[in-house]
Amino acid sequence: MSPAALTITDATVDFGAGPVLDRVSLDVAAGEFVCVVGASGSGKTTLLNAIAGLVELDGGTVAVDGRQVAGPGPDRAVVFQDDAVFPWLTVARNAAFGLQTQGVAKAARRERVAEVLATVGLTGHEDQWPRELSGGMRKRVDLARALAVRPPVLLMDEPYGALDMLTKEKLQGDLDTIVSHEGMTVVFVTHDLEEAVFLADRVVILASHPGRVAAEVQIPFARPRDPELRLTPDFQALRGEVLHHLQAVAGPAGVAA
């Protein structure tokens, strides 16, 4: 395996009512796609926010490429669960936001925006307002904005949770294609096990109260993957394995499969 792009060591978060995360340690290799699953209350979103620097750690460290990080930054760009597209900016200006905060010159900015919009399939929509786009397309804008700054680690927090199944599968397929070709390092939080197994090289199962790493399942399929993979017995067997781990730590009532 390549060296770790992201190293989480003993991450502990406590909002005052007992730890939400209890000494979570996780190494993500460069180019690896890790999905984090867990029942509600397992702290998977808190873990992502802690990596992003949006939640302060009460113990432990987060390091990107060996450098310890504190606070949010474009080296860990986030695609959020909620619609986070800036409604007052056009599609192209949304995609350019991070480049602008990084002080990228105008010409380079324009070039990168065109490139990244092509990547997510939004060419031709540059001058549209977010309100003119569907939910799925707004998610593409979110992704484009995060990809534009070339983050060493991309964080995604149930980004497709609110979408219909067909849109979701299309976006999953596109994401798989993009991050596989770019060799990106991704941490992706979801409660959808099929999504997790389809996207990930490795699925990490969190136990609840407090959140901690309970188990890991390696997903050996080569990426990018064929959507039809979901229908194969091997795929379903892995999905079942993840489900069993989850049931073991959360009890069947806490599982949203």
Add this chain to the structure above:
Amino acid sequence: MTAVTAPAPAATPRARKRPRVDVRRIALRAVVPVGLIALWCALSYGDVVEPLYLPSPTGMWEAFTQLRPDLPSAIATTVGMTLTGFLLGTVLGVGLGLLMAYSATARVLLSDALDATRPVPVFALIPLFLLWFGIGRGPQIALIALGTSVILGVTTLEAIRNVNPIHVRAALTLGATRGTIYRRVVLPSIFPHLLGAIRVAAAASWGLDVAAELIGSQNGLGYLMIVRQQYLDTAGILVVVVVYAVLALVLDRAIVWLERPLTRWTHRDQRAGVAASILGRA
């Protein structure tokens, strides 16, 4: 770079169906205004109500022609005073709101004072203004500015409190500094709310002007109204009221026209009246 296939372009919302001319709707809309005018004519020409209480349309026209020589300078005075007070108050109110949003120190310093003075009716301060600043344009403009700034200061703070946290978090993770977030997330977010408040404040500033002129002025529409009142000239008073209404309408339309290019991104056009269209189909 790999490209994924582009989804079909979304239908543009601009391509809306041209509304048909709806005769029934136009007739329905005319019922209340035409009815009111008919009632007015019947009551005034039929001598049901004395002209002192309700002048007739012709009475008002006569009052208008009589007042016409005085109107230009009165309008100039009133418009000058109201706009000055309104603009000063807007700058002051929005400025204070923005300052309090940006600086915690300013917030601690000012918020209690603002909260304490907010419920005080501005009109209740008129005697004090007279005492402190005397009679003249200065105190009148100050009164309008004060009333306007309170409305806008409070709305600005409220709008900033309502900025969607997800947008702030997204900006943070994209490397935005506090100043960048303020300029590129907070300001555009609050803009539509501010413009709504500016319209409310503009409407209020005409009312404040009437009150300000009543406390002692030598010129202006409000002053003209007091004079007409002394002559028991109800028609003249009504003419001034109509002039005020027209001025307020013009200012309101001007603000709407000025804001349009700045709020193109909002949903307002598309979503206007969704609730009403469902609830009140009949």
